[in-house]
Amino acid sequence: MSKLFALSILGLSLCSFQAQAQNITYEVEPDHSFVTFEVVHNGTSTTRGRFDTITGTVQLDQAAKKGQADIRIDPASINTGSKGFDEHLRDKDFFNVAAFPDVQFQSKAFAFEGDQVSSVTGTLTLLGVQQPVTLKATHFNCYTNTRTQRDVCGGDFETTLQRSQWGVNFGLPGIPDSVRMVIQIEAIKQ
Template sequence: MTKTLLATALLAAAGFAQAQSATYSIDPTHTFVTFEAKHFGTSTLRGRFDRKEGTVQFDRAGKSGKAQIAIDMASVSTGVGPLDGHLKSKDFFDAAANPSATFVADKFVFDGDKVTEVAGALTMMGKSNPVTLKASNFNCYQSPMLKREVCGGDFETTIARSQWGMAYGLPGIPDNIRLLIQIEAIKQ
């Protein structure tokens, strides 16, 4: 009888631990992937990608998570049409041959129940490189409109574009690009 109770308790605990993990869908209306680059050492050029989608699996109790986010490279927008066209060309993103970039993360770092860092691989232009996003803000809340939990925050990193084969304009156009990701995801 004691073995049966112990086995039942272990199965219940395992089920409870698994129940803590939840899947969240990226809210495209509250998620933005933006970038910043110095323009020949003068002003800061800013742009964003207007189309993105993905999911996040998140377990606060287990201090773990996974994420997969796809970015439509043809949706790049700087507010300057000719520049957007140049960024889509072979000189930069080569959006015709490489229509999407993906970030797949499998390491979440926590401070209490707050995510402080997300590490994974960014695949762009057929090349994958490790990327770690640092959180400057993270929170979850119960949405009064959706009646579901929403989690998100502000994340950032700096990448060297040459790691993905974007060497156009070097060294006049800097290699280092600052990525800023504002993300909100809705519990499913």
């Protein structure tokens, strides 16, 4: 009788764990999601800009410590605060938005420290070239938005890219190859 009782408790525990472990889909919230970049301009000041339009989804299973992401960036939404510079960045010297209107990051490799996402490794497709990229989390949190009463997860992620890996060679070596990227992203539970 005690073995049957123990097996019943074990079965209930497993059912409870499976109910808690779930893959939840979150949609990128555009008002709190941006990709910014920094590059030193000819050894002098740091040029900064951002992409204003990001869309996509993130699937997160915190109990199983798994996740995946499909994020798209509109390179035409680049914003440095200088219209002339933005137009140059949109042309074939840099993002060639006429031929490549989409930048995509896809990942199925989320790393966790405890319950927090610590990094996301995936593939960045830019100018038709795919390269592996790891985004390190500097902040991560999930909360319930008191205004909308919806669950939100997000954080700050960063990496340094070598732009020449994607064929963005304009201005090398005067404009460095290294570009620091900071991704601020929030996504709403669907």
